[in-house]
Amino acid sequence: MLSYAMKRIMQLIVTMFGVVTLVFFAIRMIPGDPAAAMAGDNLSGAALEEFRRKLGLDAPLWEQYADYLLSVIRFDFGSTITTSLPIAGLMLKALPITLMVAGFTMLLAVLIAIPLGTVAAFLANKGKKKLDNAITWTAMIVDLMPAFWTALLLMLFLSLNLKLLPASGAVSFEDPSLMLKRIALPVVVLAVSQVATLARITRTAVLEVLNEDYVRTARSMGMSEMVVVFRHALKNAMLPIITIVGLSFGNLLNGTVIVEFIFSIPGIGTLLVYGINSRDYPLVQNVILFYAFVFVAINFITDMVYKKVDPRVQF
């Protein structure tokens, strides 16, 4: 386990090094003069040169690269162009909000999807085709709904027509109950598609083990169907489910950007869209880098959990 973890960590460092390099050079691929592109049409002549010096774009490329690597290691990304606030500070302020939305979503999705998928598998196994079909078809369609469209539909019904939840507004940690209300709708929007994906995978995974010998043995010992399905079948179907939970974090991160944008939640995604619209390349560069870090870290944790749950797995 430990040697495996070390090996994976080494791989991770190599990949992250590549990611940092890619992000660094991608920004320098902007057609024309990067400094001019960032400044827009506001600066010219001496002012532009001054701006270039401030960004460090006048130094030789290798020096800029070394500086950037150091800044990533020190978690000091300098300041944004437009507001001259420190980028690291902005990200640290936005991060808890995004993590909270993502965390609540995953929790809600797992709590709903796993029982739902298991029940669907149970129904399929019992030959109750209609109910099972209804669940799988709904899951498939819901899975394909674009997140921003689901968001607008729910906003239309839940906040504008029924006035159950606020559609948008500031999120602050000072008033927890108000904050929970504000992020309720975004969490539901994101959870809907996660539930659909997870429920489908759970159904397939449980269905596969329901015909195994040990399930038959459990039945023949007179255990109730509930115990058989939830204790014996579901436990052994956990491997593919864990993999998909890990993989779907990628989708979840994609979704948070859209949901934060729609509901004007001041998370990392909003920071990213703001950065692009104001051509604040240092900000964009580091936020994207940050997402990659989070994604890679989550994949690593998934692998570790997988290995822990099933020690037979060899990589």
Add this chain to the structure above:
Amino acid sequence: MKQEAVARAVGQPAVASRPRIQLPYLSFLYVNKNAKWAMVILLPILLITFLAPFLPLQAPLESNIRASLNAPSLEHPFGTDKLGRDVFSRTLSGIKVSLFVGMTVALISLAFGIALGTASGFFGKTVDRVIMGVVDIFLAFPSLLLAIGLVAILGAGTVPVICAISLADVPRFIRLQRSLVLSLKSRPFIDAARTVQAPRLWLMTKHIVPNTIAPLLVAASITAANAILIEASLSFLGLGILPPEPSLGNIIKDGQVYLQQAWWISTLPGAVILLIAISLHFLSDGIREALDPRARK
């Protein structure tokens, strides 16, 4: 001559005169249940989209302030927006963009995926390590976020959007193709061809690539659906295809402000995206069942 000799030696009929890659028979489109459903949804959408210039519709960009925010009616099936533009005709125009993006991204991903994935799986060693190293770097980003980052650099518009989405999808195809090639490489028929000294190029183009086409087409169909969703997301965020040029994403964005007064602007084009995505998923299931007899129930 040499090719035919090899073909005879490995116990295959000489195929030199026949088409290299046997394309799936298109009859599966109306035989297979899933593919049939895909066609039932997709064909009417295609038909209306491409007949749009001949239909009595207001032009997508033509505005009429007097008919602002009109509810859906016979004249305007999807209603009108704030500027009095016909949402239905804008949607049709957006579908054309969406389908173009979806098709192009799928084709680009297929082409690069086959070329680089086959090279990586077939040659192994350094080639494999270099290609997979780069692929791993790209796969470290969630797909939409990579596309957002690339659009930030490449700028808005149809071509940058296609490039950005393709760059996010190609690594996935390379990885898929590589795993397919690796599993084929150790099969007896490849060994048989090798023992009679079949050239590498022959092995790749005649034995390996044709056997990977089925799973690749299944993946391509899903990639097209995803590309359409990502393009819509980018345009919705204001980073993809910019107004006034209509795209499904930016029509929905425009309608967000008027959600309460005019629900139709955002909701109806969104339903169209969903229909296209569903049909492409049916199509991929259909292709899988048509090309892989084991998948048939």
